[in-house]
Amino acid sequence: MYAGPDSILSVFKNQHGGPVRNRRLVISAAVVVAASFGTVLVPAAAQAAPARPAAKGAPAGGVDAGPLAKPEAKTFHSPAERSVRKALPGTKGKARSGAEAGATAQSDATAQAEPAPSANEELAVVLNGRTTTAHGVELQAAIVSAPGTTLKVTFDWGDGTVDTADGLPGLEVKRQHRYAELGEYNVKVTVTDEANNAQVVNEVPLSTSGSDFTPHTPTRLLDTRSGGGKVAPYTSTRVKIAGNAKIPAGATAVALNVTVTNTATGGHVTAFPGGGQRPATSNLNFEAGQTVPNMVIVPVGKDGTVELYNGGWEAVDLIADVTGYFSRTASSGYTPMTPVRTVDTRSGLGAPRVGQVAGRGSFSTQLGGLYVPSNATAVALNVTATGPREAGHLTVYPSGQAAPNTSNVNFTAGQTVANSVIVPVGSDGRISIMNGAWAGVDVIVDVVGYYSPDSSGAFMAVAPHRRLDTRTWGSGPLPGQEYIWMNISHKEEGIAGYVLNTTVTNTRDSGFLSVAPDVNSPASYFDETAVWQDPPQSSSLNFTPGKTVPNLVQASSGGTNGTIDLWNQSFGDIDLIVDMFGYYETK
Structure with a gap:
């Protein structure tokens, strides 16, 4: 593999005797922007890096954490007793349940006699199903029948699609099906014994695992400053989701912007389903005197609520604003994108003019039909404020x-x-941004994905779990101007993107974190055939020395490669924490 003047390739072994990994040292693009109150590093278009040596630290390497964690499959069952006996075409007689199958049939002068007990009266079918993917199910039909019969099995999937198969007594016939639209369906399985004029039907209701997104006008659901009082340390408060603000009872997950404020000490906030087990992960971190927001996507509990836990030593105020919800009703799927910059008021990109947005001022920018399809119902963004005067x-x-x-x-x-x-x-394909301060601020917007009726990426929530923590992984912090590659779903088909919470801590310089798909496979890093990765020109979060900063990242998987890169675009070491909350699946 080529190591040109802009890169240094080294092979190393981690300090605990782990596997050999590749390391690249990259001098990437950053620009120093003088703001009214100091100098900060902010993301910019690619330029030659300053003539400054990269920070030295433990090699970056990569993380291959094994198979993608998936939610537990939903199961469905209908016993043999629910099989209903029906007359074949050309015969007459009432339908009979399996329990009635042995009863003597009543006939009139014109009715053709139903099959006698010897004519396969034991015919029945047991149905067992499970979800396999966001859109997919598997159904198993176990046939109960007299020996020596030839049977025909028909699967009516409830969406206008029918499959047929041959069956034998005692045989389990298994079929898989993908629904084009998420939702609830009634599946009907018919087993026919033509030789004995016998037919039974069994039905089972089922629903898909994945959830589509429905945008919601930004609405405040919780503000402890105006009601309920602060959330005490190491306790949680519940936010009603289902049935609140016109959110339906069937909502499976919700997109919330959660803000912590009026903090007296440091701590963290964890969002989780109401009544559920609190995970050992965090969604946002705060210090004394800070006001910190972060977007969260969190499943809704069985009681229709979400809990917000205060993991700090002192009481805090919490605010929660909803911007959309997920449900198993067909709506808008998700399509991830390689992040693209659409607004930068410093250069006038996507803005009405060059320069800061005035205090209490606002502007709109075109996204639909330009960066995302014209029928996009919502967009996933990373929005940055820089150079604020107050x-x-x-x-x-x-x-x-x-x-x-x-x-x-x-x-x-x-x-x-x-x-x-x-x-x-908006209906015109635009979004608006308002500066709520009384003085100017520059605004940067990166689009990372969109929701639309034509997108098939359905949300699959997983049990929150930690994928990476450089404080404990054994190879030390992530050096400046380097990246860590992370395998999340290599060789998994249909995984479009991931819902992650990234946190940087123990920062030594100002800079930003970038997350982007990797064109290389994990194997190519180990056999040294990986190709060069250019640093992204967008940011996922910004940080300054000594700060702990979280941000939600909806990262593209890059297809079946299933590997992402996490870039430290500063000149100092950082520690990086990555928690996973779900993924988008098109299968």
């Missing part, structure tokens, strides 16, 4: 509507801060 917030909302009483990005004077945003698109 503290404030940004609100992102559909064009053509009044700005809601919600926030997406909170900032202090001179701070560069990013946050993940999911927002509905």
Whole structure:
């Protein structure tokens, strides 16, 4: 593998005697921007890197964590007793259940006699099903029949599709099916014994595992400052989701922008299904005096709520704004994208003019038909505020509507801060951004994906789990200007993207984290055939020295390769934590 003047390739062994991994040292693009209150590193178009040596630290390497963690399959069952006996075409007689099959048939003068007990009266079918993918199910029909009979089995999937198969007594006939649209279906299986004029039907209701997204006008569901009081340390508060703000009872997950404020000490917030087991992961981290927002996608509990846990030593105020929900009703699927910059007010990209958005000012920008399809119902963004002249917030909302009483990005004077945003698109394909501060701020927007009726990526929630923590993985922090490759779903077909929460901590310099798909397979790193990866020109989160910063990342899988890169685009070491909450599947 070529190691040119812009890269250094080294092979190393981790300090615990682990496998040999490849390391690349990359001097990537960054630009130093002078803001009114200091100098910060912010993402920019590719330029020659400053003549400054990269930070030295433990080699970056990679993580191959094995098979993709998947949710537990849903199962469905209908016993033999539910089999209903029917008369074949050309015969007359009432339908009889399996329990009635042995009863003597009543006939009138014109009715043809139903099959006698010797004519396969024991015919029945047992149905056992399970979900296999977001759109897929598998159904097994176990046939009970008199010996020596030849049978025909018909699967009516409830969506206009029918499959047929030959069957034999005692045989289990198995079929798989993919539904084009998510939802609930009634599947009917018919077993026919033509030789004995016998036929039985059994039915089983089932539903797909995946969930589609329905955009929701940004709406505040929780604000402890105006009701209920602060959330006490090491306790949680419940947020009603199902049945609230016109969110249906069948919502399976929700997209919330959660903000913690009025903090007296450091800590973290964890979002999880109401009434469920709290996971050992975090969604946002905070320090004393900070106001920190973060987007979360979290399953809704059986009681229709979501819990927000305060993992700090002192009480905090929590705010939760909904921007959409997931359900098993066909709506909008997700399509991930390689991040693309669509707005940068510093250069005038996507903005009405070059320069900061004035205090209390707003503007709209075109996305539909330009960066995403014209029928996109919502977009997934990473929105960055930089160079603010005073503290404030940004609100992102559909064009053509009044700005809601919600926030997406909170900032202090001179701070560069990013946050993940999911927002509905206006009927004209535009979104609007309002500066809630009284002084100017620059705004950067990167599009990372979109939701549309034509997209088939269905959300699959998994038990939250930690995929990476460089504080404990044995190879030390991630050095500046290097990346870690992470295998999440290599060789898994139909995985379009991942829902991750990334957190940087123990930061030594200002910079930003970028997440992008990798064209290389895990094997190519080990056999040294991996090709060069250019650093992305977009940011997933921004940080300054000594800060702990989280952000939700909806990362593209890059197809069956299933590997992503996490770039430290600063000149100092960082520790990186990655938690996984779900993925999008097209199968």
